[in-house]
Amino acid sequence: MIGLKTFPLGGVHPEEGKFTAQKAIEILPIPERVYIPLSQSLGAPSVPIINKGDRVKTGQLIAKGEAFISANIHSSVTGTVEKIDEWIDASGYRKKTIIIKTEPDEWEEGILLNHQLNPTITLTKEEIIQRVKEKGIVGMGGATFPTHVKLSIPQGKKAEYLIINGVECEPYLTSDHRLMLEKGEEILIGIQILMKAIEVNKAIIGIEANKMDAIEHLSQLAQKYKGIEVQGLKLKYPQGAEKQLIKALVNREVPSGKLPIEVGCVVQNVGTAFAVYEAIQFNKPLIDRVVTISGKKFNGGNFLVRIGTPIQALIDQCGGLPENTEKIINGGPMMGKALVSTEVPVTKGTSGILIFTNEMSHRMPVYSCIRCGKCVSVCPMGLEPILLEKLVENKNWEMAESEHIIDCIECGSCHYTCPAGRPLLDMIRLGKNKVNQIIRSRGK
Amino acid sequence: MSTYVLSGSPHVHDKQDVNKIMWGVVYALIPALLVSIYFFGLPAFITTLIAVVSCVVFEYIIQRYIFKSSDVTIKDGSAVITGLLLAFNVPSSLPWWQMIIGSLVAIGVAKMTFGGLGKNPFNPALVGRVFMLISFPVEMTTWPKVAPLSTSLTDIVTGPTSLGIVKEGLMKGETLSQLMNNVPSYTDMFIGNIGGSLGEISALAIILGGIYMLYKKIITWHIPTSYILTVFIFTGILWLINPEKYADPIFHLLAGGLMLGAIFMATDMVTSPVNYKAQIIFGIGCGILTVLIRVWGAYPEGVSFAILIMNAVTPILNKTIKPKRFGGK
Numbered sequence: 001m002i003g004l005k006t007f008p009l010g011g012v013h014p015e016e017g018k019f020t021a022q023k024a025i026e027i028l029p030i031p032e033r034v035y036i037p038l039s040q041s042l043g044a045p046s047v048p049i050i051n052k053g054d055r056v057k058t059g060q061l062i063a064k065g066e067a068f069i070s071a072n073i074h075s076s077v078t079g080t081v082e083k084i085d086e087w088i089d090a091s092g093y094r095k096k097t098i099i100i101k102t103e104p105d106e107w108e109e110g111i112l113l114n115h116q117l118n119p120t121i122t123l124t125k126e127e128i129i130q131r132v133k134e135k136g137i138v139g140m141g142g143a144t145f146p147t148h149v150k151l152s153i154p155q156g157k158k159a160e161y162l163i164i165n166g167v168e169c170e171p172y173l174t175s176d177h178r179l180m181l182e183k184g185e186e187i188l189i190g191i192q193i194l195m196k197a198i199e200v201n202k203a204i205i206g207i208e209a210n211k212m213d214a215i216e217h218l219s220q221l222a223q224k225y226k227g228i229e230v231q232g233l234k235l236k237y238p239q240g241a242e243k244q245l246i247k248a249l250v251n252r253e254v255p256s257g258k259l260p261i262e263v264g265c266v267v268q269n270v271g272t273a274f275a276v277y278e279a280i281q282f283n284k285p286l287i288d289r290v291v292t293i294s295g296k297k298f299n300g301g302n303f304l305v306r307i308g309t310p311i312q313a314l315i316d317q318c319g320g321l322p323e324n325t326e327k328i329i330n331g332g333p334m335m336g337k338a339l340v341s342t343e344v345p346v347t348k349g350t351s352g353i354l355i356f357t358n359e360m361s362h363r364m365p366v367y368s369c370i371r372c373g374k375c376v377s378v379c380p381m382g383l384e385p386i387l388l389e390k391l392v393e394n395k396n397w398e399m400a401e402s403e404h405i406i407d408c409i410e411c412g413s414c415h416y417t418c419p420a421g422r423p424l425l426d427m428i429r430l431g432k433n434k435v436n437q438i439i440r441s442r443g444k
Numbered sequence: 445m446s447t448y449v450l451s452g453s454p455h456v457h458d459k460q461d462v463n464k465i466m467w468g469v470v471y472a473l474i475p476a477l478l479v480s481i482y483f484f485g486l487p488a489f490i491t492t493l494i495a496v497v498s499c500v501v502f503e504y505i506i507q508r509y510i511f512k513s514s515d516v517t518i519k520d521g522s523a524v525i526t527g528l529l530l531a532f533n534v535p536s537s538l539p540w541w542q543m544i545i546g547s548l549v550a551i552g553v554a555k556m557t558f559g560g561l562g563k564n565p566f567n568p569a570l571v572g573r574v575f576m577l578i579s580f581p582v583e584m585t586t587w588p589k590v591a592p593l594s595t596s597l598t599d600i601v602t603g604p605t606s607l608g609i610v611k612e613g614l615m616k617g618e619t620l621s622q623l624m625n626n627v628p629s630y631t632d633m634f635i636g637n638i639g640g641s642l643g644e645i646s647a648l649a650i651i652l653g654g655i656y657m658l659y660k661k662i663i664t665w666h667i668p669t670s671y672i673l674t675v676f677i678f679t680g681i682l683w684l685i686n687p688e689k690y691a692d693p694i695f696h697l698l699a700g701g702l703m704l705g706a707i708f709m710a711t712d713m714v715t716s717p718v719n720y721k722a723q724i725i726f727g728i729g730c731g732i733l734t735v736l737i738r739v740w741g742a743y744p745e746g747v748s749f750a751i752l753i754m755n756a757v758t759p760i761l762n763k764t765i766k767p768k769r770f771g772g773k
Contacts, residue, residue: 009770014456092450171456243770256771327449333456340448360456361449367462367520368562373718377664382769386718387762404769412454419461420562426452 004209006234007244010380012413014237014334016210017171020294023301025178028317030102034077034308035087035345036062038096041138042145043069048098054081059108059285062098065136071146071348072136073098074285076306078106090330090347092340100308112282119189121196121280128197128280135279136286136348140271141165141176141240142331144349147272151197153261160264161250162195162203164273166218167233167240169208170332173352175290176270178302180207180214184221187270190277191228198266201227204249205270208233208240237334238411242267244380256407271351291346293318295355305346311353312342326361329354334412364421375414375424381407385414385424392431397438400431406439408432460661462561465713466521468662472653473528473708479636479646483590484536488642494540496527498547506556522561526550529569532643532704533748534576537588537602542580546572566755567712570748577748587639605640606633606699610691611744619688624695633698644701654707663711666723667730671706672697674731682739690739702734705747715755722765729754 039045044067056062056075063073079102087097107113123131133148153159164187168176180187191203205222207215209232219230233239233248243254245267252263260267268276271289278284287307293314294300300318311328315321321342329336330344331352346353375385383404391400405428414424480488503523507516517523530550534543550572558564577584585608589601604612606627613623628638636646643650657663675696682690696702701709710716710730717723730750737746 009768012458014454014458247770253771256769258771325448327451327455329455331453334454336453336455338448338450338452338455340450354455356449356455363451364457364461368560370462370465370562370713371716371718372465372713373720373723376719376767379767380770382767382772384718384767404772407769407771410453416454416456417458417460419458419465421457421461423452425454429452 004232004234005248006236006239007247007380009382010378010413011236011238012378012416013235014171014416017294017296018174018177018210019172020174020292020300020302021177021211023174023178025182025290025302025304028303028305028309028314030077030105030306031309031313032102033082034100034102034306035310035343036073036076036098036100036308037087037089037345037347038063038073038098039089040073040144040307040347040349041065041071042143043067043071045096046070046073048084050081050098052081052083055079056081056100057108058105059111059287061285065146069146069149071138072134072285074136074287075100076287076308077102079103088341088344090337090339090344090350092337097345110283112284115282117185117189118281119192121189121193123280125197125199128193131280132197132276135284137272137275137279138286138348139269140275140289140348140351141269142335142349142351147268147276150266150268151194153198153266157261158264159198159200159261159266160202161266162191162198162200163246163249163260163265163267164191164203164205164270165240165242165245165267166205166207166211166214166270167245168211169237169240170334170336170352172294172354173292173332174294175292175302175351177211177214179274179290180211180270181217183274184217186277187273188218188221188225188228189281190273190275192225193276193280194268194273195227200266203228205230206233206239206245206249207231209235237413238380238409241380241409241411243409256404286348289346289348289350291350292352293355294352295357296360297357298322298355300355307347308345310343310345311339314346314353315342315355321355322357324357325355326358327356329356334416335410363423366422367420369420369422372419374417374419378413378417380411380413381409383408385428388431389422389424389427392427397431397435401435401438405431405435463520465662466525468657468660469525469708470521470528472656472662473525473532473643475649475652476532476643476646476704477528479649480532480536480642483592483636483645484588484642485591487588488536490540491534491536491538491543491642492528492531494543495531495547496524498544499523499527499530499551502548502551503556506552507560511556517561520561523551526555526568526572528643529708530572533569533573533641533701534584535587536642537586538576538583542576542583545579546576549575562714564714565758566752567709567715570709570752573748574752589639590637590645603639605744606638606695607738607744611738614689620691621688624691627695630694630698641701644704647698647703650703650707657707657711663707664720664723666720667711667716667727668706670724670727671710671730672702674728675702675734678732678735682735696735696738700738700745701747705734705751706730709747710751710754715758717758717761717765719762719765719767721767722761725765726754726758726761729757
């Protein structure tokens with residue numbers, strides 16, 4: 001194998017905790033009710049096209065993404081729409097949600113259920129993008145950007161590389177890892193489809209070195225597929241951040257405030273490539289995904305979960321919550337969100353659920369900043385968190401903007417490393433919000 | 445309603461915290477302390493003990509009774525470091541009451557008037573040392589000769605330091621080759637078998653502490669390396685120009701407080717810049733100033749002054765020298 005690559009600036013190395021790496025993906029039984037939020041992707045919420053009392057089939061379109069940045073939503077189950085009401089989601093807020101009482105599966109017509117490997121791509125570029133849009137595919141790495149928007153290359157720009165993100169640098173999470181091991185061939189065909197859609201002949205799959213088996217497996221499979229290369233990456237967080245991944249793989253730096261296409265790259269997650277494969281070859285909408293449930297002293301696993309399943313169902317499958325559970329996290333420990341309730345449903349962006357018990361749940365005591373500069377040295381964007389924290393504290397928005405607070409990718413490396421336990425990212429997020437508001441109020 | 449803990453990401457944290465860093469520095473200072481006790485005997489131990497105890501006590505009194513703070517930080521180890529470093533910067537024969545006054549200035553003036561740990565612009569131990577040097581010039585420059593494992597507190601033989609020998613000799617017009625005969629061998633200087641300030645004498649012990657701190661990621665290489673290299677190169681150039689007038693670079697590295705300063709004082713996080721680029725410039729500045737003061741200044745030693753001056757420059761460095769930004773121009 002070729003040498004491991006990485007991004008040059010900053011980064012940390014949190015304890016990996018990949019306890020569920022050896023656990024094969026299991027299918028989670030369909031819960032009694034699913035709760036499908038209308039806002040599951042970046043951009044505008046989708047608009048429901050069904051009513052209370054309607055009977056829906058598995059895979060049926062139930063909400064349309066009407067705005068440019070928005071995505072269709074399909075029913076993940078067969079059943080009756082009980083109500084369209086507010087329900088708590090991972091953000092902690094109550095959002096419009098379609099609640100469906102489930103029955104045994106009855107699939108929407110046109111969805112192929114015979115999942116035999118199908119490597120023949122018959123659709124044209126335009127048809128692929130259209131299908132991806134119809135089937136509600138969004139980025140499955142966590143940011144949930146609608147995939148069809150990413151595939152529509154803006155006028156005057158040209159993609160050279162398709163970058164496939166198999167890094168999974170967040171500790172504990174293993175859903176992408178398992179998918180690469182178990183659905184390697186499908187992912188590669190999905191990549192071929194994506195390559196056709198954006199008209200590139202080179203794709204690079206980046207995988208972190210703690211998944212050697214996946215690197216080897218996909219490298220071997222990739223020999224059959226033209227133009228797909230697998231590249232091992234050093235263990236360093238946030239290796240899976242889009243800009244850092246591009247830098248590591250093709251040594252190009254996305255300019256501040258710009259998108260990857262600026263340097264000829266389109267980045268997609270391995271989970272997305274798999275979803276694209278299913279959408280194109282089997283007409284299957286994005287109605288399920290692999291979710292890792294894990295934690296120290298928690299017997300977790302990797303499950304294929306229908307969208308809208310309350311995480312309580314996942315927890316029950318693993319024997320319930322340990323008594324001393326104090327924190328539940330949606331996503332990884334570095335970027336995930338602490339949840340208020342186990343009624344929160346799995347959505348298209350849910351890569352993992354973490355169960356933290358007492359000693360891990362609380363933050364460190366906060367000391368005075370000792371100006372050690374560790375936050376500066378670990379920032380992968382080359383920002384100065386120590387300075388940004390002070391600027392936000394002093395409400396100096398103007399200078400926060402000129403110090404590029406907007407460039408922060410919220411990876412959390414600064415707070416992770418701070419020996420004084422200062423809530424650096426909290427402050428920077430606050431400042432980003434405020435500065436973004438100011439920028440918007442200027443009317444571009 | 446649920447009772448789960450809610451907080452923003454990240455939800456995991458590095459194991460290192462302020463206390464561990466500070467106590468790590470204390471451990472790193474132990475080799476130098478042991479060497480000083482070996483060569484200067486009991487007085488070295490007593491002087492260090494007075495400094496450490498008075499620094500900690502002053503910090504406690506000031507926080508508890510003047511600031512009326514319920515949160516007393518003496519356990520974080522930073523006052524212990526100040527005490528140790530302060531003691532390391534003085535002769536072992538320094539009268540106890542002068543040591544206590546130095547500690548009061550270090551903790552009370554240099555640290556606490558600015559609000560305590562993390563807020564002081566100058567290294568407290570260096571402020572204390574310079575204060576004592578100005579207030580008690582005789583006691584602060586009366587250097588006991590080494591007497592391994594001595595327990596005597598009274599019969600102290602004194603002599604000048606290597607830097608003093610060279611400085612005064614050159615001012616009297618003697619040539620360097622004559623003067624170097626009166627200077628201890630480089631091996632003795634490296635090990636610490638020389639007169640001088642308590643904790644400065646052994647380059648070896650200090651370097652060991654430095655390696656420990658590098659390993660524990662308490663310091664990075666940037667400041668010590670740029671500082672020491674600058675002194676080496678600058679004095680090297682002078683020496684090449686006129687070896688009869690300027691001492692050789694190895695001498696400058698081993699003599700005086702350079703090693704202690706470069707590894708333990710200039711690297712003080714609170715008073716040095718926060719990014720690597722600025723840290724390197726900080727180290728170079730310390731190096732240049734040290735040589736300027738040693739060679740042309742009024743004092744034989746320049747490390748304390750050099751670092752204090754660069755402490756004053758630190759905010760400007762932080763403001764003007766920016767780290768490389770990802771995606772920036």
